[in-house]
């Protein structure tokens with residue numbers, strides 16, 4: 321029983337560093353986690369679904385629930401898209 325049972329959290333930049341640690345701890349506490357990460361290089365260029373996907377695999381491996389999202393949160397449409405997703409019928413089945 322965790323303190324976040326039944327809750328959904330969206331964590332941006334959760335593929336690495338402090339965001340990753342937050343994602344893992346929220347999952348340990350029972351939250352369903354949307355793991356957002358652009359997956360760029362250290363210099364800010366590029367993008368990859370790798371880092372977010374690896375954290376999702378880690379959470380699922382410990383029995384938790386998570387989905388990956390690779391949108392750029394500095395982009396209005398990217399951030400707005402997933403933040404609205406749980407309330408749209410087509411997204412409910414994948415984003416809770």
Ligand SMILES: NC(=O)c1ccc[n+]([C@@H]2O[C@H](COP(=O)([O-])OP(=O)(O)OC[C@H]3O[C@@H](n4cnc5c(N)ncnc54)[C@H](O)[C@@H]3O)[C@@H](O)[C@H]2O)c1
Nearest residue numbers: 333335336337338339356357358359360371391392393394
């Ligand atoms: N206050 C504190 O004690 C403290 C401690 C640690 C880190 N921080 C701050 O937290 C931030 C993260 O630090 P970190 O060491 O975890 O960095 P990090 O580089 O290890 O991780 C950041 C992640 O964010 C992702 N990202 C970057 N831009 C993005 C975007 N537009 N959309 C989606 N994902 C994006 C990157 O791909 C990366 O995986 C920094 O600003 C750092 O200064 C503060």
